[in-house]
Every structure is written in C-alpha cells, then in structure tokens.
Amino acid sequence: MPNELLLADLALPSAVYGVHGAPGLTQWRSLASGTGLRGPYEAVEWACVPPGGLSGEHLHSRTEEVYVLLTGEGEALLNGRPQPVRAGEVILTGLGATHGLRNTGPDALSWLTIEIPAPRTVRLAHSLRKDATPMPLPDGKATIINLQHEKDVDPRCVLQGPLNRIRLLRLAPGQSEQLPSHGTEHTVFVLAGEATATAHSREVPIRKGMAVTTSGGESLCITAATEGFEAVCASFEILRRHHEGELAP
Structure with missing residues (x-):
C-alpha cells in the first residue's frame, strides 16, 4: 500500500441505535480505520449523543480505547x-x-474514539500455535486526564499498545508544526481554525471538524492559516512483524 493522506469530515454521520446495549441514538462517523493504515491496529471515530444519551457500559476484552471529549459534559x-x-x-x-x-x-x-487492539491480542492473532490458550484478562486500568491542562499526554501510563502520544496542538497564525515519520503514523482532528496539511504525496486544506491521517509513516507538516489553529494529535508507532510471528517496533 503506498503512503498517502487520509481525509475525513463529519458530513453525513450514521445514526446508530443501541450502542453497547444502551437505548437511544448515537451519531457515528469513521475517520480512519485499519484498512487504510499501515498499522492494522488503529480505528479513529467520532461519536455524539444528545442530552440524556448513553454509550453503554462494556468490558474491553480485546482492545484498548481512548475517548477525547470534544463538546458537552x-x-x-x-x-x-x-x-x-x-x-x-x-x-x-x-x-x-x-x-x-x-x-x-x-x-x-x-x-x-481511538481504538487499538492490545499487544497480546495482536500476538495471538499472529501466533503460529493453533492451540494457544488465552491468558486471563488483567485487572484493567482506566483514568481521566485533562488535556486542556496537560497539553501533551503519554497514554502508556494506562495503555500498552502502539499509541504513544496524545497532545493538544495549538498554532499561531502562519506557524507550522512538523510531524515526523520515523515509524510513526499521526491522526489530527481539527478543533478550531484552518490550516494546510502538507506531505510528500499531496497538500490539502483542513478546517474544524476534519481529520487528516498519515498512512505508512509519512511525515506531515501543518501550517496554520490567518486565524490560528487548534487540533488533537494522536501518534502511533508502526509495528513490523518478525518472521517468528512476534511484533516489534
């Protein structure tokens, strides 16, 4: 698969009822998925529920997950x-x-929503042993971090997978930020303002409500327009498969 930029916006979201067994409506939109990425572990999605709405309680037995809250309480x-x-x-x-x-x-x-299969799930999927017995689930951790205060978060305090950075990216008018490749994919969701996203393959304008994701570890440059720019940026380490079936950076 060649390196490329993946673009998505919030136009025409799907209406989903009964998410995780909960009644009511959830609006949902896929922004990036494993089919378009070099690392087959990433899924980046947008979801929205009205006042009183609910995304039902559920156990994470296969994946790790991040919610970045955009609006509401x-x-x-x-x-x-x-x-x-x-x-x-x-x-x-x-x-x-x-x-x-x-x-x-x-x-x-x-x-x-950023969802990533846990390392042991990936190892099991690529295991050469057909009789491998899954180990019991750990006592999972879950926590809340204020991104507005912290600005730059290392999620590995809770997560074990390839998601290694979540940050609030703020650029003054005309300011640029280089997101290097070096075995990393990035997804940027725009919270405010406009910018130009430039990679080797193409140059595209991005604005509030859009997401741009690098595929295959391509470097990305974000240059803010005249009103400045704010976005959430998540960075993933691309894993390669060893011949014995293990995965490593």
Missing part, C-alpha cells in the same frame, strides 16, 4: 465507578477495564 463509568467528565478531557481505558459514558448536560456530548 457527562458521567463516565470506569470500572463501575461514576466520574464527571467534560469537553477537553481524555478517558484512557486499558485491556480488562470497563467503561460507559452518559450525557448529563444540556447540550450534545461528542468525542473521538
């Missing part, structure tokens, strides 16, 4: 413990943990 249920959350916060949910999310505010609650 609500209550997260992490390993059975309710905690208030709001836009600007990040929820990290590790393998073996449970989580759910309810909109308790007067406005829509929307978030990015």
Whole structure:
C-alpha cells in the first residue's frame, strides 16, 4: 500500500441505535480505520449523543480505547465507578477495564474514539500455535486526564499498545508544526481554525471538524492559516512483524 493522506469530515454521520446495549441514538462517523493504515491496529471515530444519551457500559476484552471529549459534559463509568467528565478531557481505558459514558448536560456530548487492539491480542492473532490458550484478562486500568491542562499526554501510563502520544496542538497564525515519520503514523482532528496539511504525496486544506491521517509513516507538516489553529494529535508507532510471528517496533 503506498503512503498517502487520509481525509475525513463529519458530513453525513450514521445514526446508530443501541450502542453497547444502551437505548437511544448515537451519531457515528469513521475517520480512519485499519484498512487504510499501515498499522492494522488503529480505528479513529467520532461519536455524539444528545442530552440524556448513553454509550453503554462494556468490558474491553480485546482492545484498548481512548475517548477525547470534544463538546458537552457527562458521567463516565470506569470500572463501575461514576466520574464527571467534560469537553477537553481524555478517558484512557486499558485491556480488562470497563467503561460507559452518559450525557448529563444540556447540550450534545461528542468525542473521538481511538481504538487499538492490545499487544497480546495482536500476538495471538499472529501466533503460529493453533492451540494457544488465552491468558486471563488483567485487572484493567482506566483514568481521566485533562488535556486542556496537560497539553501533551503519554497514554502508556494506562495503555500498552502502539499509541504513544496524545497532545493538544495549538498554532499561531502562519506557524507550522512538523510531524515526523520515523515509524510513526499521526491522526489530527481539527478543533478550531484552518490550516494546510502538507506531505510528500499531496497538500490539502483542513478546517474544524476534519481529520487528516498519515498512512505508512509519512511525515506531515501543518501550517496554520490567518486565524490560528487548534487540533488533537494522536501518534502511533508502526509495528513490523518478525518472521517468528512476534511484533516489534
């Protein structure tokens, strides 16, 4: 698969009912998926529930997951413990943990979902042993981090997979930020403003509500327009497969 930029926006989201067994409507949009990426572990999605809406509580037995809250406020249920959350916060949910999310505010609650199969899931999928017995799930960790305050988060405090950085990217008018390749894929979701995203393969304008994702470890340069720019940037380490079936950076 050649290196390329993947573009997506929030136009024409799907209407989904009964997400994780919860009643009611969830709007959903896929922004990037494993079929378009060199690392087959990434899925980046947008979801939104109306006031009173719910994404049902569920166990993560195969994947790790990140919620980046974009608008609204609500209550997260992490390993059975309710905690208030709001836009600007990040929820990290590790393998073996449970989580759910309810909109308790007067406005829509929307978030990015970043889902990554856990390392042991990837190893099992590529195992040469057909009789391999899955190990018991760990006591999964889950936590909330304020991205507006921290600005730059290492999710490996909870997660074990290839997602190694989540940050709030703010650029002044005309300022540029280079996101290097070096075995890394990046996905950038625009929160405010406009910019130009430039890679070897192409140059594209991006604006609020759009996502641009590098495929195959291509470097990416973001240059803010005249009004400045703000985005969430998540970076993934691309793994390669050894001949014995193990995965390594």
